[in-house]
Amino acid sequence: MTKKLFWEDPYLSTFTSSVISVEENENWPGKFLVVLDETGFYPEGGGQPWDEGNIGDGYVSYVFIKDGVIYHVVDQDPGKGAIQKCRIDWDRRFDFMQQHLGQHILSSVFEKHHNAETVGFHLGTETVTIDLTMDSISDEELQKVELEANNQIYKNLKVQSLFPSVEGLKELPLRKQPTTDEDIRIIEIKDYDYSPCGGTHPAYTGEVGMVKVRKWEKVRGNIRIEFACGLRALKDFIWKNQQINSISALLSLKDVEAYEGTERIYRELRDLNKKYNQQSRLLLEYQVKEYHREAEEYQGISLVSLVFEDKDMKQLQTLAAALNQYPNTVALLAAKGDKAQVVFTRSKDLSLDISKLFKEVIGLIDGKGGGNPITAQGGGDNVANLQGLMDAAVIKLKHEYVK
Known part of the structure; x- marks a missing residue:
């Protein structure tokens, strides 16, 4: 059993300890599993990540506990039996x-004011979340919870670890029951919250700084609250404040007017896009009529053959879908860009195989693609020979496909 110095003093950032064992493990090639007689490194567990730092000159990248023994994954062998100086990454x-x-504070407020149990907790390096037994929560309710949680922080309540007996445990007003019968540790926020926990915590609530809820969402019948505390909350405020100031300056508005201004611009842009799409459809209809009107007539077939400089594949596909609605029509469409794009199509009343024609000529632009007897499409890198492909397709169509 490794002695847990982090339970005795969570502020311990440097200590010395004897190396009990060193072994290699295939799960961590090139690294060593180190056991100390006592350690200040917190092992992963209870929703809290592990500590990192150094044992001697070796870097500790992971810490875990198994059968009461705490293992440190280190990139250097510290030497079995050696007494090593250890340093914990204090900022982390x-x-x-x-x-x-x-x-703990936020979960306690939810339990006291909404009778909501915390059934999930994740503490990551970027985000922190709790899952609560609630269907939903209003903005007003969430603000009240947030204010109450921060009030408990500002009271600077004493936080301490309790190791009660079985009888003593029964007398504590626990927010949740422990999941083990041995080595039970209770975190007490004086006169406010009692919760079993093996993690590390400040000695006073004031050291949390503040709690700021970032957002919430529904997850499998519960709600998930994402929040930030302390320096994380400050960093979150800094970038958001920079963003809102930048947006306000861009819109020439006060910061409190930024949302309304952005919403107004969004509505205007949405209306403009709607009008643009309507005009685009009208323009497309006009263009398609013109393309078909100017098509070459060959043995009763209207042949549209066009190469564009200003269209992409999606636009070619839209044109092709509109042109093949005309009877007795074949449309051979292409566009020049970084690559050559090609779409061939025909009306359903014709029986020629467009896919076969496409496959016979696509190699002329070092391209690939495919389709069906009505429509085929693809692209290639040899843009310089795109016109050659189109000329070859027209010749083949007239002499081999239209009879």
Whole structure:
């Protein structure tokens, strides 16, 4: 059993310890599993990530516990039996301490004011979430929870670890029951919350700084709250404040007017897009009529053969779909760009195989693609020979397909 210094003093960032064992493991090639007689490194568990840092000159990248023994994954062999100086990445540790105690406070407020149980907790390096037994929550309710949680922080309540007996445990007003019968540790936020937990936490709620809810969503019948505490909350505010100031300056509005201004521009843009699409459809109808009117007539077939400089594949497909609605029509369409794009199509009343014609000429632009007897499409890199492909397709169509 490894002695847990992080339970005795969560602020311990440097310590010395004896190396009990060192072994290699195939799960971590090139690294070593190190066991110390006592450790300040917190192992992954209870929703909280592991500590990182150094044992001697070796970097500790992962820490886990198994059967009471805490294992440190280190990139250098510290030497069995050696007494090594150890250092914990304090910024990482204190960040997790702030987030974890903030979670206790937030969960307690939800339990007290909404009778909502916390059934899930995730503490990551970027986000923190809790899952609650609630169907939904209003903005007003969420703001009240947030204010209450921060009020408990501002009271600077004492936080301490309790290791009660079985009888003593029964007398505590626990927010949730422990999941084990042994080595039970209770985190007490004085006169406010009692919760079993093996994680690390600050000594006073004031050290959490603040709790800020970022958003919520429905997840499998519950709601998931994403939040940030302490320095994370400050960093979240910094970038959002920069964004809102930039948007306000761009719109020449006050920061409190930025949303209304953005919403107004969004509505205007939506209306303009609607008008643009309507005009585009009218223009397309006109263009299609002109293309068909100017088509070459060959043995009763209207042959449209066009190469564009200003259209993409989607636009070619739209034109092709409109042209093949005309009876007795074949449309051979192409566009020049970074690549050559080609779409061949015919009206349904014709029996010639467009896919076969397409496959016979697509190699002229080092291209590929395919389709069916009515429509085929594809592209190639040899843009310079695109006109040659189109000329070859017209010749083949007239002499081999139209009889």
